Every structure is written in structure tokens, then in C-alpha cells.
Amino acid sequence: MTKEVFERLLSEKQYKAIKSIFDTMNPVDTATLLPEFEEKELVLLFRLIPKENASMVFTYLDPEEQQILLEAFTDRELEFIMDEMFIDDTVDVIEEMPANVVKRMLAAAGDKRNAINTILNYPEDSAGSIMTLEYISLHPSMTIGDALKKIKSMGEESVTVNICYVIEKHRLLGTISAMDLLTCDDDEKITDVMDENLITVHTLTDKEEVAQLFDKYDVLTIPVLDKEDCIVGIVTVDDAIDVIQEEAEEDFQKMAAIAPTDKPYLKTSVAELWKNRIPWLILLMISATFTGMIISSFEDALSRLVVLTAYIPMLMGTGGNSGSQASVTVIRGLSLGEVEARDVFKVLWKEVRVSVLCGVSLAVACFIKIILIDGMLLKTDGVNEMIALVVALTLCATVICAKVIGALLPIGAKILKLDPAVMASPFITTIVDAVSLLVYFGIAKSFIDII
Amino acid sequence: MTKEVFERLLSEKQYKAIKSIFDTMNPVDTATLLPEFEEKELVLLFRLIPKENASMVFTYLDPEEQQILLEAFTDRELEFIMDEMFIDDTVDVIEEMPANVVKRMLAAAGDKRNAINTILNYPEDSAGSIMTLEYISLHPSMTIGDALKKIKSMGEESVTVNICYVIEKHRLLGTISAMDLLTCDDDEKITDVMDENLITVHTLTDKEEVAQLFDKYDVLTIPVLDKEDCIVGIVTVDDAIDVIQEEAEEDFQKMAAIAPTDKPYLKTSVAELWKNRIPWLILLMISATFTGMIISSFEDALSRLVVLTAYIPMLMGTGGNSGSQASVTVIRGLSLGEVEARDVFKVLWKEVRVSVLCGVSLAVACFIKIILIDGMLLKTDGVNEMIALVVALTLCATVICAKVIGALLPIGAKILKLDPAVMASPFITTIVDAVSLLVYFGIAKSFIDII
16 A cells, blocks of 8 residues: 555545555554654554554554654553553663653553563663563463463463463473464373473573574574573564664674664664764774875885885775675674684684685786786886785785784674674774785885895 | 583493483584584484484584485485475475485485475575475364364474464465464354465565565564465575575675675685685776776876875775765665665765765864874974865865765666675775775876966
């Protein structure tokens, strides 16, 4: 359904028709459509959504639209939405709202208020902050038949998760899936059927680690335990997917020297984009003072042999590329748990061998290229075998340094408990630029003195 | 359990103890442990895994270990594993095996052979290639009671997925979750309870698109339809997570100018790493010939004012960083479906404004930095207001060009149906390097002539 259809129906006040259309739409699609309307129409349209979908649509809206609606809601509407929304989703909304809206929300939260405050109190990136408190708990003394009866009595709305937890005195003993309940005989004991092989996390476990467990063990939920190993909530796979996406985006942004944000590009204002991008640009620009200083100090050599200048961009570019290949590989390896800080020597030894291979092949290719293309084809002034040799040797040394630096810095960051992704391309490039210039002038000077 | 424990038990031939330990371990952990052993011990250990876990452990092993085991299996063992493994997992294994092993596997596949061949025939990145054919189908004429009976009769092993499909004449009418089955009354008709709001894909839908649907709609499975809209299989959320991870890794690698690979870093041989990294390095090195040519053609200006050379690395570096900020933002936006090719003018307008803001602020910072640090503090030869002005103006122009190029190239690639991620940092940097030099010498020449 397109915006135009709804505009037409709105202008004709065909509210019943709109209601019917909303009834056939997936809440996610409704939530994608609504932000295209202005404030007044948005509120009107939201009120036409069938009651059983309203909280789902609300959950999937962006914070801006959520705020518009929350401010327009009557107390009764607010209470209804708060009652229908899952606690973890409610917390997500609260975290984005200004204080006055939060106050009203908490006042309307009723008996969920304590639960909401509990989750709000966990650190931002912890398992506790993304868990939900709504799950089905069964007692180990139950038979399958008892469990079925209990679930039936709870009714449909409380059971969105297809896994039940067998719990005694707050201790998690095992899990049992809805399908297990369906296929077992009524008189079997749930303790005989339950899966005791538990994958659990603690409230303070980093949410990225939680997401990796979902990927590793292919599970649909992971129970969250507190310090005393008592179960306090569960994380569901949809939240894990969100975390995986967010963390990858954060790494992408850090690698491109952008301050991380989870706002979609087209919805981010120009001022915000500027604010996210300018700090690193200025920092890296100023740090390039070093490369400038190095060049200035070799001014004599350069003015005598200007042809050397022509190869500076190529040397720095290839150095930067080599370094970022190594750093991105190691950063992602660390992120995915494939590489650990203790593997530092394995990584070093591997990168040394790879970098020598890459360095030598590049040097050979570069030597041939200078002689054939720059010398014979383009007939560039001052190009000769000696220059080609100096450039090729520098290239080889630069590539080796770049790869070793690129691989070690992220691991170093990890050991210092910093985020390895900050040691990505732009940072590495700045260091490698300086290194490659020093190597270049060093090699050039010794060879030119020989000449 | 650590490797040492098993080594000890193996040397003492305590096979029963090993069996008991395996019985308590999660198959994923067992699969992580096994590769630490040599071929002979690996096969022995695998045979000690309890039968009900053997196929799961096998599924989670790496292709190398799978091949060792497949070659060691008796016909009977092979048939057992093939029978127990899910069809989609079997296909994943087959795709990595050499021809002789594949032949033996297909011979042992029994009645699954046709299904395996069907999936093998779908294109590599399609929904068809990652779907499974094992799901529970219910007939619309059934009541909840009938459905429960049918599921019970199928037994536990065929029901790992908690969603059932209501199908008539191969047409998917709706879905019903195991929890719905548990909470509804036996005499209700399943057509009254089922969810008709279907999210489906086609066999040829790109698997990345499928994964995005899981993220968007928070579903656990997505049914796959053929050309005639008949259901042929389902994709499960665990496969979607794998796809999301793989695609993010591919983008990371492309952005770092590495040929994509899904092998963990520490398991990749030095030769393979070299092979993945060297092609782009050589290509980018040779393409730097342009920057060399530009510098050579301005040799006169440079030999007269060597101080200009000192700012080349900073200008190119800042240009490259600005360009990759824009390109990474747009590439990820395209990847996540937040930006479409048709948004090209919106993106252009946004980047023009952001780049002017960034360009002007960097230019101001750069001018001040040159006067204060390079001029007054470091007393670099030849630094004066005019040089600072030339460099600052160039920086501003370079940043604007870099951001516009960085944002437009990925969208251009998308329009030409190429992968936007190839238009990432290294590629952009090479173009921006050339542009910034041209701008630099252009501005410098006009100002120096004035002097």
C-alpha cells in the first residue's frame, strides 16, 4: 500500500477502509509507512490501527515518531500501549525519550515499573540491558501434561517465545522447546525430556559476546543469570541479530574514522554528519605534520632529485593499503573471537611471512613497472635503474613494516582493553606514511651518496 | 574439557569415560575440540561420540576434518550420518568436498539424494541454496487436535523448527507456531488460528536480501516459494545470522582491498593470505602511476618551492580519509537497504553540504596549524601566509571532491549492478590522490604566478 492510497482515503474520511487495510498489513510495514505522514495525520492513522497490532507497530517506529505519539496519547492510550509492549522494547523506547515523556511512561507502566527500572539499571552494552523478563517457567516436578496445562492457562499473549525454562528456586535446570512438549507423552516427567545442556550468560556479559554465542550455538534464546546464578531474564535471537548488525556498523564506521552512530544515513542531519566526521579528520590532518617534517628535513635530497617526489604517493598508498589489509583482518578476527590477544606471536609470525611474500612480489612488479612504463614508455626525467632499485627496495621494506604494524596495533589495543577497531586504516595509514618516508629517504640517501 | 584430559584418557584407553564426557558436552564444543587431534585420534574420538550427537558434531566441524572423517567412515557409518544430518547441512558439506567424496556421499544419501541435488542446483547466493526441505506441513482442513496428532506421530527428530506451515496443493496459506498449537483449544480450526501475514521469498532471491528480511521482521523462519508460488523449503534464522556475518566480513575485506574469504585468519595459510592480498596491491600500485605523472609534470614548480612537497602527504591523506568516510557510509547504507540507487540526488545534496562544512572547518584549522606550528614553532623553510593559503584552499577543494566522489561511486556501482563495496577506501583513495594533486598544483601555480 502506498502513501497516496492512504492520503486519498484520509481526505475522504474513509476511516473504516483504512482500518481494514491496516488489518491486512504486517506491523513492520505499517511502521515503515507511518513516518511519511505529518504529525496530525500520523496520530490519526495510528489510532486506526487494529488494537492487537498497535503496540507492535509502535515498537517498530523510529524514536521521533514514537515521541510524537507518546505526547499525543491520552492517559488511557498510553497505559494500553505500555501494557501491551514487551518490557525489553519498552526499555528501548524509554532510552530514547526526553525526561518528561519518560516520567509519563513510567507513571503509566503499572506493575511493569519495577521490571523496567531493573533493566534500565544495567550497563548499556550488557546482556542485562537487552534481555526480556517475559518467559515461561516450569517446575521440575511437573509432567508434560502439567506443563501443557500451565501454558494453556497463561493464554496466547504471554507466549511469544517457543522455549520454556525448567526452574527450581530461581536456578535454571534445563530448557524444553514447545515442539518437545508437543511430541512427548503427557505422563513423561519434564526433567526426563528437558535439555540440560545450557548456554547461559551473566547480566554483565558484553552484548557482543552474547550475540557471538547465538551465532556459534545456533540457539533461539539465551538465559541470563545474575551473580548468584539465578535466572533473571532471557535474550532472544532477534535482539542478537540487531547487536550483530550494530557492532558490524560500528566497526565499519571506526575503520572509516567516523564517530559511531546507529541512525540511518538519510535520516541523519548534515550537522550531525559533520560532527561525526570532523574530529578524526582534524586529528589525522594535524598528525600529518610528522610526514611534513620528514619531507622538509630531506629537502636537499629532494631538490637534487625531484623524480624521488613522484614516487611518494605510490609508496605511501601501497604502504597504507598493505597495513589496512593486515589491520582489518586482525580487527575482524578479534571481533569474531577467531583471534585472541594471546595469539600475538602466531599473528606476528604469519604476517612477517605474508609481508615478505607481498613485499618481494610488489618490489619486483614495481621495478619492472618503473623501467618499462615510467622509463621507456613515459620517458620520465631522471628515471633510471638506480631510482627503480631505490623505490622497489623502499616498497618492499614499507610493505613489511606496514603489515607488521597493522597486525600488531589492534592486538596491542585489545591487550590494553581499548577497542581494536580504532587501530584501523586511517590510524595505521598515518603511522605507515611516516615510516615509509623515513625508509625511502634513508635508502635513497645511502644510494645517492654512492652515486 | 581440555585437550590434555582427552589425551590422557586416550592413552589409558578409557573409552567409556570419554563417551561419558562427550555425552555432557554441547556438540558445538565437541566440534571445536576435535580438530586439535591428529587424523587417527580424531577418527577414534569421533566414534566415541554418542550416536544422537554424532551428526550435529559432524555438521559443526571444519571441511578439513569432515573430509578426514568421511574418508575413514565405513559405508554403514556414512549412511548413518547422511541419514541423521539435515539436508541443508549435508549440502553445505558436499559443496566443500572433492569429487570422489561427493560421489560416495551421494551414493549413501538414499532417499535424500533428489532433495540434495535440488538444492545443489540453485545459484550460490540464492535463497534456494541455503534453504532446508524439512518442515512440518499441515492441511487447512485440520483442527488443532488433528495437527497435534500429526506432529506427535512424526516423532521428535523431524521437528526442530517451532513453526508449522498450513499448505494446500503446494500453496502456503499461513503459519502457526508450536506455542499457538499449545495454547489453542483442540477443536479450533487451524485456519482460524494461523497467521496469514506471510513473509516469503523466492528460490532465486539473493540470500543477503533474505537475511535483511529476518532482521526487519524479527521472524524465525522464512518460507521459500518457487516460480509458481508453491512452497519448496524454508530458511531458518541461524542460516540468516551466518549470511549476515559472512556478508559483513565480505564488505570488510573488500574495503581493505582483500579478496573475500570465509576462512578464519589463523587457519588460512601464508600462501592463501598472499594470494588474497597481492592482486589489489599490485593493481593499486600501478594505478599510482597517474599521481607520479602529475608530480613529474609539475617538477618545475616543485623544485622552485620544495616546501609544497611537504604538504602532499597531508593533502592526500585527508582527502583519502574524507572520501572513505563518505563511501563507507553510503556502501553500508546500500548494503542495509537504507539507501537506494534512486536516492542518488538526496545523497549528493547531503554530501555537498557536509563536505563544504568539513572542507571549510579543515581549511581554517589547517591554515592556523601551518602558521602556528609549521611557521612559528618549527620554523620550516619557506612557510608563509601565501603557502598556508594555497594549502588550505586545496584542502577545502580536495575534501569536497573526495566526499562527492566517495558518495557517488558506490551508488554508480549499484546502478551498474556491480558490488558497491568495491568502490571503497583503496579505490577512492587512488582517485582522490590524483584529484588532490591536480587541484594543489593548479591553485599553487596560479598563486605562485601572482607572486
